[in-house]
Amino acid sequence: MARIGVIGSEGRMGQALMAAITQAGHEYVGGVDKGGDVTALAAQCDALVDFSAPAALEDNLSAARTAGCALVIGTTGLEPAHHTHIDSAARQIAVLQTGNTSLGVTLLAHLVQEAAARLGTDWDIEIVEMHHRMKVDAPSGTALLLGEAAAKGRGVDLDHVKDSGRDGQTGARETGAIGFAALRGGTVAGDHSVILAGDEERITLTHNAENRMIFARGAVKAVEWLIGKNAGRYTMNDVLSL
Numbered sequence: 001m002a003r004i005g006v007i008g009s010e011g012r013m014g015q016a017l018m019a020a021i022t023q024a025g026h027e028y029v030g031g032v033d034k035g036g037d038v039t040a041l042a043a044q045c046d047a048l049v050d051f052s053a054p055a056a057l058e059d060n061l062s063a064a065r066t067a068g069c070a071l072v073i074g075t076t077g078l079e080p081a082h083h084t085h086i087d088s089a090a091r092q093i094a095v096l097q098t099g100n101t102s103l104g105v106t107l108l109a110h111l112v113q114e115a116a117a118r119l120g121t122d123w124d125i126e127i128v129e130m131h132h133r134m135k136v137d138a139p140s141g142t143a144l145l146l147g148e149a150a151a152k153g154r155g156v157d158l159d160h161v162k163d164s165g166r167d168g169q170t171g172a173r174e175t176g177a178i179g180f181a182a183l184r185g186g187t188v189a190g191d192h193s194v195i196l197a198g199d200e201e202r203i204t205l206t207h208n209a210e211n212r213m214i215f216a217r218g219a220v221k222a223v224e225w226l227i228g229k230n231a232g233r234y235t236m237n238d239v240l241s242l
């Protein structure tokens with residue numbers, strides 16, 4: 001049984017996590033939200049799980065470091081500076097960061113990498129996602145994760161080929177671009193499709209999240225895997241041995 005604390009505990013994911021932690025037989029130590037004392041929470045935990053906001057990340061890393069506890073980061077909308085902070089903390093503690101904790105998306109990313117590696121740049125790659133009306137970041141962390149997987153399969157840097165938010169006189173599509181489109185509405189928990197569009201044929205790889213408990217259960221699996229690991233930065237691929 002692990003002692004687990006949740007950052008962003010009053011939020012949609014925080015509530016799902018509370019249920020998933022207790023269902024899996026672990027101790028839900030407590031939670032913090034904006035203005036809460038994450039250092040005091042970390043001191044009582046084996047692991048913290050962060051589904052809050054990018055602005056909270058530095059404090060969360062610092063609290064986990066001070067307490068020497070493991071940290072799973074599911075918060076999306078992270079900028080390059082956040083990743084630098086994660087890399088730095090991962091020299092002292094075990095940190096797992098991912099845009100999607102579901103096992104299905106983790107496997108999907110693997111399939112996308114494989115497809116992108118085998119099909120040339122005459123197959124255009126487009127990533128379409130839809131989320132609930134309250135989501136604040138775009139493209140989603142998952143769309144970016146899938147884009148990274150496609151770019152890795154092609155042996156290129158996503159930053160060099162990313163084409164996000166087309167509007168107006170865009171000109172023709174660049175060969176090798178990886179395109180993103182984000183839809184928002186209703187209560188959609190998270191739909192992602194990676195479309196590989198060739199000449200006169202198309203492959204679509206899709207994941208539909210029917211309920212955010214899939215992310216919560218995946219995050220608990222990540223915690224179970226992470227506790228006791230050496231300091232370092234890990235992903236869901238490590239959890240699934242992919």
Ligand SMILES: NC(=O)C1=CN([C@@H]2O[C@H](COP(=O)(O)OP(=O)(O)OC[C@H]3O[C@@H](n4cnc5c(N)ncnc54)[C@H](OP(=O)(O)O)[C@@H]3O)[C@@H](O)[C@H]2O)C=CC1
Pocket residue numbers: 007008009010011012013014032033034035036051052053055056073074075076077098099100101102141212215
């Ligand atoms: N990796 C994954 O698998 C998944 C990732 N996510 C990501 O998780 C994050 C949260 O999503 P969701 O639960 O839907 O969002 P919500 O807005 O429902 O919840 C966010 C929670 O975080 C709290 N919060 C905001 N700022 C801080 C802060 N500085 N310190 C501590 N807590 C803070 C909020 O508190 P308050 O209301 O007081 O501001 C709120 O309780 C998003 O980035 C989302 O994209 C979501 C699902 C799956």
Ligand SMILES: O=C(O)C1=N[C@H](C(=O)O)C[C@H](O)C1
Pocket residue numbers: 076099100131135136139140141142143189190191
């Ligand atoms: O905000 C959400 O809800 C979700 N966020 C993650 C993302 O940005 O990809 C994961 C999931 O799709 C739900």
